[in-house]
Amino acid sequence: MDVLKVSNLVKNYGSFCAVNGVSLKVQKGEILGLLGPNGAGKTSLIHSIVTVEDFQKGSIEVCGYNLKKEIRLCKSMIGYMPQEIINHSYFNVEEVLYYHSGYYGCFNNKDYIEHLMKKFALWEHRKKRIIQLSGGMRRRLLLAKSLVHNPELLLLDEPTSGVDVSLRDDIWEFVRRLRDEGKAILFTTHYLEEAEKLCDRVAIIHKGELVRHNKTISLIQEFTLRKLGVQLKTKVNVVHKYLKLNTENYLEFHIPFSLDIGRLLEEAGLSLSQIQDIQIQEGSLEDVFKDVLDGE
Amino acid sequence: MLNSTQLKSIQTRIKWLPFIAFFRREIHRFSKVFIQTIFIPVINSSMYLIIFGVSLGSRLDLEGFSYLEFIIPGLVMMSCLSNAFQNSASSILSLKFAGDIVDVRVSPLTIQQTLWALAFGGVCRGILVGGVVLVVGELFHFYYLDRWLIPHSIGGLFAFSVLAGLVFSKMGVVIALWAKTFDHIGAVGGLVITPLTYLGGVFFSLEMLSPFWQKASLFNPILYFINGVRWSLIGMSDVTVVVSLIVSGLALVVCHVGGVLMIKNSQYYRRW
Numbered sequence: 001m002d003v004l005k006v007s008n009l010v011k012n013y014g015s016f017c018a019v020n021g022v023s024l025k026v027q028k029g030e031i032l033g034l035l036g037p038n039g040a041g042k043t044s045l046i047h048s049i050v051t052v053e054d055f056q057k058g059s060i061e062v063c064g065y066n067l068k069k070e071i072r073l074c075k076s077m078i079g080y081m082p083q084e085i086i087n088h089s090y091f092n093v094e095e096v097l098y099y100h101s102g103y104y105g106c107f108n109n110k111d112y113i114e115h116l117m118k119k120f121a122l123w124e125h126r127k128k129r130i131i132q133l134s135g136g137m138r139r140r141l142l143l144a145k146s147l148v149h150n151p152e153l154l155l156l157d158e159p160t161s162g163v164d165v166s167l168r169d170d171i172w173e174f175v176r177r178l179r180d181e182g183k184a185i186l187f188t189t190h191y192l193e194e195a196e197k198l199c200d201r202v203a204i205i206h207k208g209e210l211v212r213h214n215k216t217i218s219l220i221q222e223f224t225l226r227k228l229g230v231q232l233k234t235k236v237n238v239v240h241k242y243l244k245l246n247t248e249n250y251l252e253f254h255i256p257f258s259l260d261i262g263r264l265l266e267e268a269g270l271s272l273s274q275i276q277d278i279q280i281q282e283g284s285l286e287d288v289f290k291d292v293l294d295g296e
Numbered sequence: 297m298l299n300s301t302q303l304k305s306i307q308t309r310i311k312w313l314p315f316i317a318f319f320r321r322e323i324h325r326f327s328k329v330f331i332q333t334i335f336i337p338v339i340n341s342s343m344y345l346i347i348f349g350v351s352l353g354s355r356l357d358l359e360g361f362s363y364l365e366f367i368i369p370g371l372v373m374m375s376c377l378s379n380a381f382q383n384s385a386s387s388i389l390s391l392k393f394a395g396d397i398v399d400v401r402v403s404p405l406t407i408q409q410t411l412w413a414l415a416f417g418g419v420c421r422g423i424l425v426g427g428v429v430l431v432v433g434e435l436f437h438f439y440y441l442d443r444w445l446i447p448h449s450i451g452g453l454f455a456f457s458v459l460a461g462l463v464f465s466k467m468g469v470v471i472a473l474w475a476k477t478f479d480h481i482g483a484v485g486g487l488v489i490t491p492l493t494y495l496g497g498v499f500f501s502l503e504m505l506s507p508f509w510q511k512a513s514l515f516n517p518i519l520y521f522i523n524g525v526r527w528s529l530i531g532m533s534d535v536t537v538v539v540s541l542i543v544s545g546l547a548l549v550v551c552h553v554g555g556v557l558m559i560k561n562s563q564y565y566r567r568w
Binding site: 001091101 | 320328402
């Protein structure tokens with residue numbers, strides 16, 4: 001089931017087109033990673049979904065409801081964690097969560113708020129004002145806030161930006177658990193390794209356009225080359241179209257995922273008795289990303 | 297897709313509860329800083345009562361009313377509208393400055409609900425401070441004139457206080473959304489609102505002015521709020537109460553439309 005469906009979305013700022021005809025879907029129990037360099041249009045897209053910005057063309061549906069026609073209903077089903085830290089001048093952690101929950105019409109959920117505070121290690125700090133919290137605590141609070149009304153769709157705009165390794169791991173774990181509970185999650189990040197580990201599917205946006213969109217593993221297999229390093233016992237003269245490096249006793253092939261290694265070795269005229277060692281380095285999402293940027 | 301029960305449950309939940317939550321937040325916000333929002337305005341108004349009402353006022357007499365009697369309604373209204381203005385303006389400024397304006401924008405709160413919650417928050421603070429100033433005024437009145445000040449029309453007092461509170465709260469929303477810095481809000485407060493309030497007849501009757509300034513003052517909407525409350529409290533007014541009500545109503549419509557347009561415009565309704 002599509003929890004989020006964005007169709008041909010166009011978002012302009014004056015004559016500048018920030019998002020140009022982007023279409024994507026996020027399904028129940030799925031994490032979609034939205035990647036792209038700075039200024040690619042990720043935040044404009046997210047802002048259009050959470051109605052912080054208006055968009056000019058296209059449509060957005062949340063759980064099958066059109067965002068422009070059923071704006072309040074759609075908003076009530078979206079949890080949003082913004083990129084920027086929010087300070088909340090007057091209130092403490094508990095009050096912030098209580099009022100935020102109230103904005104979504106949830107009043108009788110003190111137990112759930114308590115559960116969230118404990119889950120995000122905020123319980124001890126619940127009486128502290130936001131200004132007294134560390135950066136990591138504030139990020140946890142932002143995440144707790146986005147969940148306080150138990151939304152169907154979660155939009156996390158760079159949730160791990162500027163956090164330490166331990167908190168990052170915690171956030172990953174939370175996000176995975178939420179996915180397993182059936183939430184649909186749209187996740188933006190600049191950490192490609194993180195996206196590779198966490199996201200079921202990835203959409204890469206560049207200059208406002210969606211340039212890659214598929215399952216993470218499929219993107220890697222389709223758009224990257226595996227590096228096959230062959231350490232030889234003695235120097236052998238090899239000629240092959242995928243051979244990229246040929247030094248003393250070492251050969252390096254860059255091969256597509258679909259190519260069988262046995263066949264490659266056969267084509268290169270190499271037998272197992274000539275080989276001392278083989279190392280395989282798979283492609284990564286970073287390679288896909290670089291491929292997109294190089295293709296400009 | 298949601299089933300009909302889930303849909304109905306969400307629709308019921310988001311109908312009024314977001315408004316109630318935001319309104320409660322507004323009340324909680326100003327009560328958290330009550331020294332600044334309630335105590336100090338009350339002290340300031342008491343100083344006016346001592347200096348103008350008691351020290352200088354003993355030498356003045358206005359149409360059979362003592363000067364102390366004359367300025368109590370003006371001070372009540374001045375406190376009410378300036379606090380209503382400051383409440384919504386500071387709320388918006390803190391939302392813009394701290395960034396939680398995003399929370400309000402992405403929530404199911406409608407533009408109307410946002411504006412009315414801010415306005416009612418301002419009205420509550422305005423009436424609270426105005427009410428305390430009235431109590432202090434009553435004490436002064438009893439002490440110096442040996443009798444309590446009996447309101448001429450309690451309904452009128454309530455109506456004008458609420459109307460003035462709503463108008464100035466919404467004006468606060470408009471100006472705070474327009475403001476790009478804290479300086480802007482200070483400039484509008486100090487250069488526009490305060491002079492108009494002082495010139496709106498808090499401390500004097502229109503009859504004390506020259507004919508030109510009498511006519512010029514009629515263009516000051518604050519004059520009508522102050523005279524509305526003066527009529528409600530002591531039965532005296534420079535303008536008829538019906539005209540005061542009409543002008544107050546028109547001012548409310550103008551400020552409401554302004555507030556809606558500003559909240560609708562994402563250029564203004566955003567984080568600094």
